[in-house]
Amino acid sequence: xxxxxxxxxxxxxxxxxxxxxxxxxxxxxxxxxxxxxxxxxxxxxxxxxxxxxxxxxxxxxxxxxxxxxxxxxxxxxxxxxxxxxxxxxxxxxxxxxxxxxxxxxxxxx
Amino acid sequence: xxxxxxxxxxxxxxxxxxxxxxxxxxxxxxxxxxxxxxxxxxxxxxxxxxxxxxxxxxxxxxxxxxxxxxxxxxxxxxxxxxxxxxxxxxxxxxxxxxxxxxxxxxxxxxxxxxxxxxxxxxxxxxxxxxxxxxxxxxxxxxxxxxxxxxxxxxxxxxxxxxxxxxxxxxxxxxxxxxxxxxxxxxxxxxxxxxxxxxxxxxxxxxxxxxxxxxxxxxxxxxxxxxxxxxxxxxxxxxxxxxxxxxxxxxxxxxxxxxxxxxxxxxxxxxxxxxxxxxxxxxxxxxxxxxxxxxxxxxxxxxxxxxxxxxxxxxxxxxxxxxxxxxxxxxxxxxxxxxxxxxxxxxxxxxxxxxxxxxxxxxxxxxxxxxxxxxxxxxxxxxxxxxxxxxxxxxxxxxxxxxxxxxxxxxxxxxxxxxxxxxxxxxxxxxxxxxxxxxxxxxxxxxxxxxxxxxxxxxxxxxxxxxxxxxxxxxxxxxxxxxxxxxxxxxxxxxxx
Numbered sequence: 001x002x003x004x005x006x007x008x009x010x011x012x013x014x015x016x017x018x019x020x021x022x023x024x025x026x027x028x029x030x031x032x033x034x035x036x037x038x039x040x041x042x043x044x045x046x047x048x049x050x051x052x053x054x055x056x057x058x059x060x061x062x063x064x065x066x067x068x069x070x071x072x073x074x075x076x077x078x079x080x081x082x083x084x085x086x087x088x089x090x091x092x093x094x095x096x097x098x099x100x101x102x103x104x105x106x107x108x109x
Numbered sequence: 110x111x112x113x114x115x116x117x118x119x120x121x122x123x124x125x126x127x128x129x130x131x132x133x134x135x136x137x138x139x140x141x142x143x144x145x146x147x148x149x150x151x152x153x154x155x156x157x158x159x160x161x162x163x164x165x166x167x168x169x170x171x172x173x174x175x176x177x178x179x180x181x182x183x184x185x186x187x188x189x190x191x192x193x194x195x196x197x198x199x200x201x202x203x204x205x206x207x208x209x210x211x212x213x214x215x216x217x218x219x220x221x222x223x224x225x226x227x228x229x230x231x232x233x234x235x236x237x238x239x240x241x242x243x244x245x246x247x248x249x250x251x252x253x254x255x256x257x258x259x260x261x262x263x264x265x266x267x268x269x270x271x272x273x274x275x276x277x278x279x280x281x282x283x284x285x286x287x288x289x290x291x292x293x294x295x296x297x298x299x300x301x302x303x304x305x306x307x308x309x310x311x312x313x314x315x316x317x318x319x320x321x322x323x324x325x326x327x328x329x330x331x332x333x334x335x336x337x338x339x340x341x342x343x344x345x346x347x348x349x350x351x352x353x354x355x356x357x358x359x360x361x362x363x364x365x366x367x368x369x370x371x372x373x374x375x376x377x378x379x380x381x382x383x384x385x386x387x388x389x390x391x392x393x394x395x396x397x398x399x400x401x402x403x404x405x406x407x408x409x410x411x412x413x414x415x416x417x418x419x420x421x422x423x424x425x426x427x428x429x430x431x432x433x434x435x436x437x438x439x440x441x442x443x444x445x446x447x448x449x450x451x452x453x454x455x456x457x458x459x460x461x462x463x464x465x466x467x468x469x470x471x472x473x474x475x476x477x478x479x480x481x482x483x484x485x486x487x488x489x490x491x492x493x494x495x496x497x498x499x500x501x502x503x504x505x506x507x508x509x510x511x512x513x514x515x516x517x518x519x520x521x522x523x524x525x526x527x528x529x530x531x532x533x534x535x536x537x538x539x540x541x542x543x544x545x546x547x548x549x550x551x552x553x554x555x556x557x558x559x560x561x562x563x564x565x566x567x568x569x570x571x572x573x574x575x576x577x578x579x580x581x582x583x584x585x586x587x588x589x590x591x592x593x594x595x596x597x598x599x600x601x602x603x604x605x
């Protein structure tokens with residue numbers, strides 16, 4: 001797979017991280033979780049969330065299944081796969097590398 | 110695995126759409142439940158159709174999906190104009206059928222290597238004389254005493270194998286009243302081993318079956334004869350038959366793919382060369398001498414050794430010949446010997462029909478070309494009638510390649526059906542042509558297997574023909590400009 005651009009990579013990282021802490025979330029819950037945990041700084045749009053979810057599903061990082069909720073409505077919930085866990089570690093270290101590089105630039109210039 | 114799931118998704122596009130839609134709907138419902146304004150929640154999603162397309166492209170292989178759509182659409186287009194499609198199909202089918210048929214014949218007679226180990230190392234020994242009046246004696250015939258000397262001369266570098274022509278002979282499995290014909294072939298005992306052939310039943314000859322004249326009355330059947338005459342009866346081993354004054358015992362059946370070294374003739378019965386009455390006659394040539402070179406040995410030095418032996422033999426012969434003119438004796442001695450490649454076998458049918466078959470091949474290729482041109486015209490006319498449809502497709506964003514693909518897929522449908530009909534035609538016609546080559550009581554038999562060579566040729570032909578008659582109309586149809594559609598609409602008011 002080619003190197004994802006930083007924005008897309010960030011969304012992947014957030015989704016993977018959230019699913020690693022709280023498995024079996026549906027799309028809306030993931031969106032809310034990103035907002036709440038970042039104190040409403042980060043907003044994920046539906047228009048980018050679902051293509052990203054479906055892409056990661058095809059890549060085998062997350063697994064989806066249909067469940068029926070207590071309210072009787074059907075929802076599609078996602079959880080991490082083994083490959084997803086590996087991917088999360090890789091994305092996290094990549095993110096740390098990028099952050100420290102940017103910080104380094106900010107401090108020296 | 111992901112690739113396969115995406116492949117599979119191409120085939121169930123509708124349920125894929127439903128699943129994506131349901132997930133998006135459940136998201137909106139969830140948002141409303143959590144207290145968001147319904148209109149706002151829907152608006153947040155933006156253009157639902159675009160979102161679905163985006164997710165859909167992730168979940169399947171887009172180009173395969175578009176190919177699938179074009180295949181279905183192309184089929185509908187063909188079904189819409191049935192008469193035109195049938196006419197195009199039939200004219201193509203005749204062209205393709207004739208071409209495949211000609212290829213089968215040319216391949217079987219001229220191109221296909223013998224089914225033996227190392228066919229490219231097989232040569233036939235041929236002799237030529239420059240003296241006048243000796244032309245008739247030139248050719249591939251060989252005398253057995255000379256063959257023995259030549260075999261000894263090149264031992265270790267090449268194996269010499271004697272194989273006579275397969276001639277019809279009368280034989281009987283019962284009383285003298287029940288005579289029947291079979292194609293009879295004298296071969297060296299070590300031929301099967303040198304060619305790397307295995308028995309289908311019983312055993313094949315070895316060197317020990319070919320030692321003393323008249324002492325080895327054994328026979329090996331060809332698989333073809335075993336099937337035709339005995340219905341593949343395994344009890345055929347040990348059965349005896351009488352040919353002339355000799356009583357032969359069947360010891361085995363040869364491999365199915367080996368039908369002799371003469372394309373155009375299928376051998377029925379192999380017997381050792383020692384059973385031929387002429388085996389000790391120094392002046393009678395009655396078989397072809399083949400040379401199978403050892404791997405890595407060059408043909409030149411082997412030929413020189415063979416020639417030296419041959420020359421000495423002919424000089425000896427000339428000494429003992431009385432009553433010949435000086436000129437005739439010179440012709441006898443001054444013959445040259447050469448090694449001709451025999452990877453595809455040697456037969457008189459090959460020599461007689463090689464040129465005419467090639468001419469036939471060129472001719473039917475031209476016929477196919479004409480048929481393709483006709484169909485191309487037909488398709489171009491159809492494409493012109495569809496200019497508005499194409500213009501509309503361009504207006505809503507279809508790329509040029511997409512339009513080319515659309516028309517090409519339609520052509521591929523035509524070529525596919527034409528190939529199927531043509532293949533059936535070739536299946537029937539090639540054996541028919543072969544059966545008409547020789548007189549009915551001695552018909553030519555050519556082994557015509559429908560294997561990967563024929564299949565590959567057919568597929569390549571179908572693909573080539575598709576491009577030949579499909580590419581021009583496709584390029585033309587795809588060259589349409591979106592502006593053209595507006596111009597046409599203004600010319601035909603009420604259509605908009």
